[in-house]
Each structure stands twice: as structure tokens, then as C-alpha cells.
Amino acid sequence: xxxxxxxxxxxxxxxxxxxxxxxxxxxxxxxxxxxxxxxxxxxxxxxxxxxxxxxxxxxxxxxxxxxxxxxxxxxxxxxxxxxxxxxxxxxxxxxxxxxxxxxxxxxxxxxxxx
Amino acid sequence: xxxxxxxxxxxxxxxxxxxxxxxxxxxxxxxxxxxxxxxxxxxxxxxxxxxxxxxxxxxxxxxxxxxxxxxxxxxxxxxxxxxxxxxxxxxxxxxxxxxxxxxxxxxxxxxxx
Numbered sequence: 001x002x003x004x005x006x007x008x009x010x011x012x013x014x015x016x017x018x019x020x021x022x023x024x025x026x027x028x029x030x031x032x033x034x035x036x037x038x039x040x041x042x043x044x045x046x047x048x049x050x051x052x053x054x055x056x057x058x059x060x061x062x063x064x065x066x067x068x069x070x071x072x073x074x075x076x077x078x079x080x081x082x083x084x085x086x087x088x089x090x091x092x093x094x095x096x097x098x099x100x101x102x103x104x105x106x107x108x109x110x111x112x113x114x
Numbered sequence: 115x116x117x118x119x120x121x122x123x124x125x126x127x128x129x130x131x132x133x134x135x136x137x138x139x140x141x142x143x144x145x146x147x148x149x150x151x152x153x154x155x156x157x158x159x160x161x162x163x164x165x166x167x168x169x170x171x172x173x174x175x176x177x178x179x180x181x182x183x184x185x186x187x188x189x190x191x192x193x194x195x196x197x198x199x200x201x202x203x204x205x206x207x208x209x210x211x212x213x214x215x216x217x218x219x220x221x222x223x224x225x226x227x
Contacts, residue, residue: 004157031213040123042204042219043158058214090157094213101146101165101213105157 003027004106006091012112013081021076021109023091030096032074033103034058034066037088046089049074050096081113116141118207120218127195128226135190135221137205147188148206148215149179158204164188175199200225 004025013019023032030051035043035058045058047066055066063085067075078085088110092103117140127133139145146165150158162173169181179190188205202222208215 033214035217040219042120043217045214048214092158096213101208102148102160102163103158103215105150105159107155107157 004091004093004104006089006106006109008109009107010110012114014114015082017081019078019081019111021078021089021091021111023074023076023106025072025091025093025104025106027093027095027104028071029093029104030071031094032068033092033094034064034074034076035090035092036060036085037090037108043090046076078111078113081111083113085111086113087111116145116207116209116216118205118216118218120203120205120221122221123219124222124224126224126226129197130194133190133192133195133199133223135203135205135223137188137190137218139186139188139205139207141186141207141209143210144181144183146208146210146213146215147179147181148208149173149177149188149190150204150206150217151175152202152204152220154201161190161203195223195225197225197227199223 007022033048034046049068065077091106094103119138148163149161164181202220205218206215
């Protein structure tokens with residue numbers, strides 16, 4: 001199903017460019033997360049938001065920023081992309097009303113920085 | 115801080131064989147435990163989870179996992195693997211209260227016909 005959508009699905013950009021990855025959800029969840037996945041490293045948390053006015057840094061936030069435009073939308077920006085930000089990026093949601101523990105993931109955005 | 119170890123980067127099994135994927139965690143109290151599967155080109159899908167109670171949990175697609183407190187482990191098992199099970203498997207651990215899981219590095223399952 002498409003409860004959590006990410007756009008674009010694939011993106012190639014050049015070093016130094018600013019880019020934005022977008023995440024939308026129709027699940028009505030209040031919590032949203034951004035992760036990056038690198039081969040052999042699993043998923044690492046970049047930023048998370050427990051509600052529209054709450055933004056928190058994760059394990060690897062340097063070089064990234066986020067915006068929670070609405071409960072359903074959570075965007076990740078790379079202010080000045082660099083090659084080591086080439087990765088697969090996932091958005092996820094969870095619902096504090098049901099314990100906030102299980103996460104639901106989008107399909108991912110594959111980003112290549114040349 | 116909690117940590118999650120999946121000691122096997124790759125595992126190769128024959129179709130029809132049994133499977134066990136290992137997961138160990140480091141955390142003082144009993145955390146919430148998860149197994150996710152990522153098929154090629156897809157996002158992560160929850161296979162099963164453990165919060166409390168019966169230490170043997172059943173999940174989707176015929177998978178089960180057993181929580182062993184004494185070993186700080188949460189290993190994933192399946193009695194008979196199908197070719198469609200070829201995927202990346204992630205164990206995740208979330209301390210009670212934080213709800214922010216830490217993921218293991220993943221185990222890639224290869225299934226031979």
C-alpha cells in the first residue's frame with residue numbers, strides 16, 4: 001500500500017547542490033523519522049519528529065536539515081550535497097496513540113551525489 | 115547506549131532448508147525487539163515484534179523468533195525457506211520509553227534452488 005510515500009524515488013545531483021527529499025503519509029501518525037541506509041551499516045537515524053513542533057537530531061544529522069510542514073509531511077534537505085551522502089534514504093512513521101513502537105516505512109529514495 | 119549485533123553479513127541456504135538468523139543486543143533492561151525484511155527495491159516490512167509475554171513470537175510469512183533474556187538474543191527462524199525469502203533482514207531494538215529503535219547492520223539471505 002502507499003500509506004507512506006517518498007518523492008523522488010531516484011535522484012542524481014551534483015556536489016554542492018541543495019536538494020530536498022519529501023515524505024508524505026496518510027496513516028494519521030504523529031511521529032515521523034528519516035533514516036539513511038548504507039551497505040553494511042544498516043539504517044541510521046538522521047532526524048525524527050514527534051509532532052509538528054518537535055524536531056530532534058538523530059545519530060547522523062550533520063549536513064542535513066528537516067522541516068515538518070504538517071502532521072502528514074516531513075521533508076529532508078541536504079543544504080550542500082557531497083558524495084558521501086550517496087545512500088538510500090527512508091522515511092518512517094509511528095503512532096504514539098498505539099504505543100509508538102512499530103514503524104512503517106516508505107519505499108525509499110535512492111540519492112546519488114556526483 | 116543500546117547496540118544491536120547481527121553477526122552474519124550473508125547467509126546462503128537451499129530452498130526448503132531451515133533458517134536461523136542471529137541477533138544479539140546490549141541493553142540493561144528488556145527492550146522492544148523487532149525483525150524487519152527488505153526485499154530488493156522495497157522499503158522495510160515488519161515481520162514480527164516482541165514487547166512482553168510469551169518469548170516465542172510468530173510473525174508473517176511463516177517466520178518466528180525467540181527472545182532469550184539470558185543470552186540477550188532474539189533469533190529469527192523459519193523451518194522451510196522459499197526462494198521468495200531472499201532479502202535483507204534487519205533486527206531492531208528499542209528501549210522502553212524512547213520508542214526510537216536502533217537497527218542492526220542487516221543479514222543478506224541468499225536462497226539457492
